[in-house]
Amino acid sequence: MEEKIKKFCNINDENVLMIVLAFISFSIGIWSNYRQLWLKSIGFDVVSISRILSVALICSAIISFVISIFSTKVKIKSVTLMCIIFRAIALSILLVNRNTYIIKICMLLSIMCDVMFSISYYPLLSIVNKGESAYRKQNLISYLAKDTGIISCGLLIGITIGNRIFDYNSCLFIAIISSLMGAFILILFNQNKYYKKRNVLPIKKALKNLYKSKINNYFLFTQLIMNISYGIVFGIMMLILTNYINFSVSVASIFIIVCNLLGSIACSLFIKHGKDLSNYASIFIKYGTRVLIYLIAFLTNNIVFFVIAIIVAHITGRILDDKINGVYVRKIDTNSQFLFGNIRYFVLSLGEGIGTYLAGYLIQISFRSIFLGAAVFTILQIILFVNLGKIKEWGIWKLIKNI
Numbered sequence: 001m002e003e004k005i006k007k008f009c010n011i012n013d014e015n016v017l018m019i020v021l022a023f024i025s026f027s028i029g030i031w032s033n034y035r036q037l038w039l040k041s042i043g044f045d046v047v048s049i050s051r052i053l054s055v056a057l058i059c060s061a062i063i064s065f066v067i068s069i070f071s072t073k074v075k076i077k078s079v080t081l082m083c084i085i086f087r088a089i090a091l092s093i094l095l096v097n098r099n100t101y102i103i104k105i106c107m108l109l110s111i112m113c114d115v116m117f118s119i120s121y122y123p124l125l126s127i128v129n130k131g132e133s134a135y136r137k138q139n140l141i142s143y144l145a146k147d148t149g150i151i152s153c154g155l156l157i158g159i160t161i162g163n164r165i166f167d168y169n170s171c172l173f174i175a176i177i178s179s180l181m182g183a184f185i186l187i188l189f190n191q192n193k194y195y196k197k198r199n200v201l202p203i204k205k206a207l208k209n210l211y212k213s214k215i216n217n218y219f220l221f222t223q224l225i226m227n228i229s230y231g232i233v234f235g236i237m238m239l240i241l242t243n244y245i246n247f248s249v250s251v252a253s254i255f256i257i258v259c260n261l262l263g264s265i266a267c268s269l270f271i272k273h274g275k276d277l278s279n280y281a282s283i284f285i286k287y288g289t290r291v292l293i294y295l296i297a298f299l300t301n302n303i304v305f306f307v308i309a310i311i312v313a314h315i316t317g318r319i320l321d322d323k324i325n326g327v328y329v330r331k332i333d334t335n336s337q338f339l340f341g342n343i344r345y346f347v348l349s350l351g352e353g354i355g356t357y358l359a360g361y362l363i364q365i366s367f368r369s370i371f372l373g374a375a376v377f378t379i380l381q382i383i384l385f386v387n388l389g390k391i392k393e394w395g396i397w398k399l400i401k402n403i
Contacts, residue, residue: 023182029146038168050360057353060112065346087113088179154253229377231355263318294375
């Protein structure tokens with residue numbers, strides 16, 4: 001039946017998975033940005049929101065990691081499909097329920113499903129196409145779909161459609177429909193014709209392979225510190241833009257899209273023209289730039305520098321992600337890649353959760369305190385890279401020459 005539908009629609013298996021990614025990324029783009037404002041609209045304050053999101057991120061990181069280890073014995077399509085379905089159920093409950101405890105549980109479940117989808121999707125795609133083009137296409141579709149979700153709902157909020165005002169519940173409803181569409185289309189994908197018993201190393205042996213090198217440990221710890229800094233600035237970004245910088249929701253949405261666009265353009269330029277630049281030099285320059293603008297924003301306490309700091313952080317974040325991750329991931333043994341991916345997503349979610357939690361407290365002291373907190377963790381990250389080694393190999397004069 002699935003094959004007949006795909007033949008009728010003239011789409012292959014890879015395109016089926018890309019369409020699924022588009023629907024789910026669209027849904028994630030909507031909900032991950034507007035859930036903060038949705039919580040505020042039903043009576044939660046900023047500190048409570050940061051606690052809910054941070055605890056959900058940390059718990060989902062732990063639970064997702066445990067589930068992903070046991071899921072090595074299950075077909076990846078089943079894991080991915082269950083993530084989408086449970087996510088849609090959690091969001092549907094949020095739409096009709098206002099009990100505080102149930103809201104917290106559903107937030108945890110929806111964020112956990114987001115993490116699990118991220119962990120399971122690429123292994124699912126790789127059984128159809130293992131080429132580099134598939135990875136690039138995945139990133140492109142994911143970014144475009146998320147941005148489309150952000151901007152479309154951002155521009156519609158407050159507008160009357162028919163006899164109803166488009167609000168955050170409307171955003172939630174669209175996110176649910178998009179998830180269900182993704183689940184329906186994923187059913188069309190027949191994994192059986194690709195499925196072979198996965199050559200998964202025993203957990204103890206895989207972990208031993210991962211941690212026999214100090215580089216892996218340093219890299220993962222650096223990822224943790226990176227996302228703590230990220231969570232401090234971006235964990236409650238929509239609340240920051242609308243409540244402290246006083247952007248309207250539509251302006252805040254456009255601002256985020258522009259930041260994403262600038263980040264993508266800068267990333268492309270950096271890859272094209274920065275080929276000869278040492279990885280360590282580029283890391284130092286980009287993180288150094290971020291520390292500098294964070295400190296300027298903190299010291300000046302000026303809204304213009306607050307906005308500039310957010311833009312610079314966004315741009316440098318995208319450049320660094322594309323520049324450094326592959327350097328270390330490629331060093332991982334092929335049979336350990338799936339487990340390493342799970343550990344990395346666990347570390348990233350844990351870091352973002354900690355950062356989001358800290359943001360709620362720092363913002364109580366003063367809004368500019370979040371930039372000082374982010375600067376401290378970014379400096380720590382630079383120190384970690386110094387200990388990771390090799391900076392002494394190029395020195396300041398070689399750094400200047402390579403720019």
